[in-house]
Amino acid sequence: ALSAFHGTSPAAARVLLVTPGGRRCDGAHGSYFMTKALQTKIHLARSRGWALWLVGDERTAAAAAATGGVLSDSTASGGVASLLLELHRACEAGTLLAGVARIEWILWMGADVLVEGAGLALPFDELTSGVRTIHVLLAALATNSAHDGEGGADADTPATAFKEADPGFLLLRVDGWSTRLISAWLEDLTLSQRAQQTPDEAGIGGADDITALLGLLRWESQWRAHAHVARSPPLMRDWADTAVSPLISFRRCGLCAADQESSLPPTRAAECQAALLRAFTHADDAFLQLIDAEHAAAGSVHVRPVESRPHDGWLPRHRGGLAACLPKLLVVGSQRSGLASLHAVLKRHSPPHLRLAAGERDLHFFSMDNRYKEGLLQYQQKFHPDSTRLRECAHASHDGVDVSSTYFDYPKAPSRIAAVLPWSRIVLVLREPVQRTLSAFNFRWLTWLCGRAIWSRPDCWAAITNEESVRANQVGPFQMHAALKLFRSCASKQGALRHGCLQKDYAIKFRNKSLAEIEQLQACELNVDPGGPDQWEGCLGLRAFTGPKQIRKAMEDSAFIWRSTYAIHLRGWLQLFPARLLSVFDPEELLDPQSEELQRLFPGLSSGIQAMSRTRENSRLYVVDRKDLPQDVMRMLEIWLRKYNCQLAGLLEAHGLGGESLSNLPWLAKQMQGERGTAFTDCAGLAINSRR
Numbered sequence: 001a002l003s004a005f006h007g008t009s010p011a012a013a014r015v016l017l018v019t020p021g022g023r024r025c026d027g028a029h030g031s032y033f034m035t036k037a038l039q040t041k042i043h044l045a046r047s048r049g050w051a052l053w054l055v056g057d058e059r060t061a062a063a064a065a066a067t068g069g070v071l072s073d074s075t076a077s078g079g080v081a082s083l084l085l086e087l088h089r090a091c092e093a094g095t096l097l098a099g100v101a102r103i104e105w106i107l108w109m110g111a112d113v114l115v116e117g118a119g120l121a122l123p124f125d126e127l128t129s130g131v132r133t134i135h136v137l138l139a140a141l142a143t144n145s146a147h148d149g150e151g152g153a154d155a156d157t158p159a160t161a162f163k164e165a166d167p168g169f170l171l172l173r174v175d176g177w178s179t180r181l182i183s184a185w186l187e188d189l190t191l192s193q194r195a196q197q198t199p200d201e202a203g204i205g206g207a208d209d210i211t212a213l214l215g216l217l218r219w220e221s222q223w224r225a226h227a228h229v230a231r232s233p234p235l236m237r238d239w240a241d242t243a244v245s246p247l248i249s250f251r252r253c254g255l256c257a258a259d260q261e262s263s264l265p266p267t268r269a270a271e272c273q274a275a276l277l278r279a280f281t282h283a284d285d286a287f288l289q290l291i292d293a294e295h296a297a298a299g300s301v302h303v304r305p306v307e308s309r310p311h312d313g314w315l316p317r318h319r320g321g322l323a324a325c326l327p328k329l330l331v332v333g334s335q336r337s338g339l340a341s342l343h344a345v346l347k348r349h350s351p352p353h354l355r356l357a358a359g360e361r362d363l364h365f366f367s368m369d370n371r372y373k374e375g376l377l378q379y380q381q382k383f384h385p386d387s388t389r390l391r392e393c394a395h396a397s398h399d400g401v402d403v404s405s406t407y408f409d410y411p412k413a414p415s416r417i418a419a420v421l422p423w424s425r426i427v428l429v430l431r432e433p434v435q436r437t438l439s440a441f442n443f444r445w446l447t448w449l450c451g452r453a454i455w456s457r458p459d460c461w462a463a464i465t466n467e468e469s470v471r472a473n474q475v476g477p478f479q480m481h482a483a484l485k486l487f488r489s490c491a492s493k494q495g496a497l498r499h500g501c502l503q504k505d506y507a508i509k510f511r512n513k514s515l516a517e518i519e520q521l522q523a524c525e526l527n528v529d530p531g532g533p534d535q536w537e538g539c540l541g542l543r544a545f546t547g548p549k550q551i552r553k554a555m556e557d558s559a560f561i562w563r564s565t566y567a568i569h570l571r572g573w574l575q576l577f578p579a580r581l582l583s584v585f586d587p588e589e590l591l592d593p594q595s596e597e598l599q600r601l602f603p604g605l606s607s608g609i610q611a612m613s614r615t616r617e618n619s620r621l622y623v624v625d626r627k628d629l630p631q632d633v634m635r636m637l638e639i640w641l642r643k644y645n646c647q648l649a650g651l652l653e654a655h656g657l658g659g660e661s662l663s664n665l666p667w668l669a670k671q672m673q674g675e676r677g678t679a680f681t682d683c684a685g686l687a688i689n690s691r692r
C-alpha cells in the first residue's frame, strides 16, 4: 500500500492539516528550527490548497493569521485527542469552514516533523476503494530501531518497538467510524497520563496521546481492521535514515531543553541538528518552486522569492501580510554618507504618505541583536506608535521609511531584512569611498578624544578644557583612559589643547589603523576574493561576535576601509534581493534641488527642497587636512579602494543599477573615465570579474 503514496493526486480531497502552531523552546536555536518546521507545513498546506488549523495560544493565532492559515485555535487544552474529536464532530456536522470547504480528511502532523520535499502524495483513492476501507493512516517511527521496515497494525511487532515511537503523522477520515475511534482513544487515555501533561504540551506536543492510539490500533481488532500503521519510508523517516521521504522527524534532536530526557546523547543530538540544517539547506527545489521561492545561491541556506514572478504566488502574499505596517523602504547606508542630510530632507519635506520612525534615525533594528530580539511589534511601533498588534495599524497604506547607517554592512542585517521584508525597496547611499573612510576615521578619532561631547559641536576638541570635561564625557573606562592620556600629553598649561599635538596624534593613529586594516584585508583577499560578504566576514572575524557591543566596536573602531569596499557588500545584497528593488544614490545629489533621482525615489518630495540646498547635516571638522595626512598611506587607501570601485562599476552595470554611464554615482563615473587606459589598466578586467 505504501508504494501507492507516490503519484496519487490529492487534488480532489478536502484536507484539514492540523499542526502545533509553533513550539517555543528555551534556546533560540530550537525555537528557530521549530518555526522553520512549522513553515514547511504551512507551505505544504498552502501549496495543496488544504485548510490549516494551527493549534496553540494567542501568539500562534497571530502567526496563523499572518501566514494565511484559515483558522486557529486558542482554546485547545485537552490534548491532541480531544482537539481531534472536536474537529471531527464539527466537520461531520458541517460547521467547520461551512460554505468554504467540505473536509473529508483530517491530517495531524507533530511539531517536530519537517516537510522536506514536494513528494508527499497521500493515497486517498486507495484508502477509500481498497479491499478493506482504511479510515486511519498513522506513520510512526519506532525510535529504538530506525530500520524496522514497513509494517501494518496487524504485523507481529514486539511491543517495545512502539514503546517510544515517534508518531508524527496521523490521517483520519472524517466519518462516524473515526469519531468512535477517537472517543475510544480518549477514554483509553488514563487520567494520570493527561495529568502529567502541562496544558502547553497537551495542546502542542501530543506525542504521548498518539502513542496511546497506537496501542489501541495494535491490540483491538475492531480498530485494527480499518487502520494502517506505517513505520518506515517512503512516507516519513527518522533524521538518521538516508532513505528518501518527504517527511522527516526530528523528535529526539534535543532542540528544546524540555525534551532533554527523551533526546539523544549530546554527540548524536549534534549530528541530528546538523542533519536538520542540511535538510533546510538542501530543501527540494521542486518544493520551493511550488511556493515561488528559490535558493539564493546553490547550496545556500537562504531562500528568496522567485524573481520572475514577483507579485503572484503565496510567498509575496505571506510577506505582504507580515509587512503590512513595517517600512516599505529602507535607506541602509553606508555609514558617514550623508544619511543625516537625507533624513533631514525627508523629515522636513516628506509627503503625507511617508512615515519616518517617529522622527528617529538609526534604529539599528536589524543590525543589533538586542534590538532585533525586541521583536517586530516593537519595530512596528516606531512607525505606528499606537499599534498594539503586529500587522494592525491605522495607516497600513503609508510608506514607512527606515534610515539606518548600519544595515548595509553589519553582518546579520541584510539577511534579516531579506527574511522579514523581502519586498521592501532598498536605497544605498554611497559616498566617494576615500572621503567616506576619512569621515569615519575622523568621527571615531573625535569620539576617542571627546566622548559624548562630539554630539554638541563639530570641533569638539575645543570643548575639552580640563580633565573634568574629559571624565564627564567619556563612555567607558578604557576610552576614558586613552582620552585622558591624550589630553595630558596635548594640553597646554592653560588647559587648552595644542592643535599641533592633536594633529600629530591624529596622523599617527590614522597611519596605524589604516596599515593594520589593509594588512588584514590583504590577507583575506588572498583567500576569498572575489567572494561574498559571508566569506570576508568569516575571514575578518566579524562573524564570531555574540553581543551588540562587540560587533559595534569592531565595525566602528577598526573597519574604516572595509566599510568602503562597497562592491563586496553589494554582492551580498544582490544575493538576497532582486536588483529592481535596489537603488544606489550619490549623497551629493542631495545638494541638487532639481535631482531627478531624489524625486524618483521619494515621489512627492518636491516642495521646499530648495531650502535644503548645500546643507551638510552631521558634518564634523577635521583636525588635520587631507593633504597633511601621510601621503603613502593615502595612496595605499586610494589604490585599495579603486580596485573595489572597479568591481562596483561592473556590478552596477551588470545589474542595470548605475544608470546611463554610471550617472547615478558621478564620483564613480569620473573615476572610471580616469582609469581607462591610464594608471589602472586592469580595472576593466576587475569589473568583469565582479559580475560573477
Ligand SMILES: Nc1ncnc2c1ncn2[C@@H]1O[C@H](COP(=O)(O)OS(=O)(=O)O)[C@@H](OP(=O)(O)O)[C@H]1O
Residues within 6 Å of the ligand: 334, 335, 336, 337, 338, 339, 340, 341, 405, 431, 439, 440, 442, 443, 586, 587, 588, 589, 590, 591, 615, 616, 617, 618, 619, 620, 621
Ligand atoms: N549631501 C551630502 N553629500 C555628501 N556628504 C554629505 C552630505 N550631507 C552630509 N554629508 C557628510 O556626510 C557625513 C555624515 O554622514 P551621515 O549623516 O551618514 O553620518 S552617520 O553615519 O549617520 O553618522 C559628514 O561627513 P564629514 O563632515 O566628512 O564627516 C557630512 O558632512
